[in-house]
Amino acid sequence: MSNSLRFLIYFIFPLSVPLTGFADESEVVEDAIFVLEQNCIVCHNAEDAKGEITLDRDPLGLDDPSLILEAIEGSDPKMPKDTDPLLDEEIAALKKWIAAGAKIPKGRILKKPDDE
Ligand code: HEC
Numbered sequence: 046m047s048n049s050l051r052f053l054i055y056f057i058f059p060l061s062v063p064l065t066g067f068a069d070e071s072e073v074v075e076d077a078i079f080v081l082e083q084n085c086i087v088c089h090n091a092e093d094a095k096g097e098i099t100l101d102r103d104p105l106g107l108d109d110p111s112l113i114l115e116a117i118e119g120s121d122p123k124m125p126k127d128t129d130p131l132l133d134e135e136i137a138a139l140k141k142w143i144a145a146g147a148k149i150p151k152g153r154i155l156k157k158p159d160d161e
């Protein structure tokens with residue numbers, strides 16, 4: 046094996062794993078935040094917390110983030126209330142985010158669509 050190939054395998058490759066892992070994580074968070082802002086924050090913010098649930102900041106105001114999946118998935122989704130269910134890719138984005146710990150960056154307040 047050439048030295049440069051060895052360098053690539055033993056040094057560059059392992060180094061790239063944590064770096065891209067980190068990029069993926071923030072992408073998962075941003076995708077989920079987008080879905081929440083478009084579909085949920087209007088009814089689940091600190092001033093107007095329907096069902097006493099807030100989803101607009103860290104920490105989330107609900108007992109267990111998996112409740113979100115129960116509310117958006119299945120043949121009879123309850124959330125978002127009184128509108129069309131989320132698209133499959135929106136559900137997938139929230140699933141990934143919940144699997145990754147359902148984090149919202151500290152200090153960030155999610156906006157409802159008409160706040161922008
Ligand atoms: C139009 C207002 C409205 C929107 C939009 C909305 N919710 Fe809700 N949500 C409610 C109300 C009201 C409740 C209280 C329970 C009920 O009346 O169904 C609730 C309850 C919940 C609950 C508690 C579990 C349950 O099923 O009762 C979760 C979790 C939840 N919402 C998540 C979400 C998520 C995630 C979104 C976005 C995809 C969303 N909600 C969008 C009004 C809304």
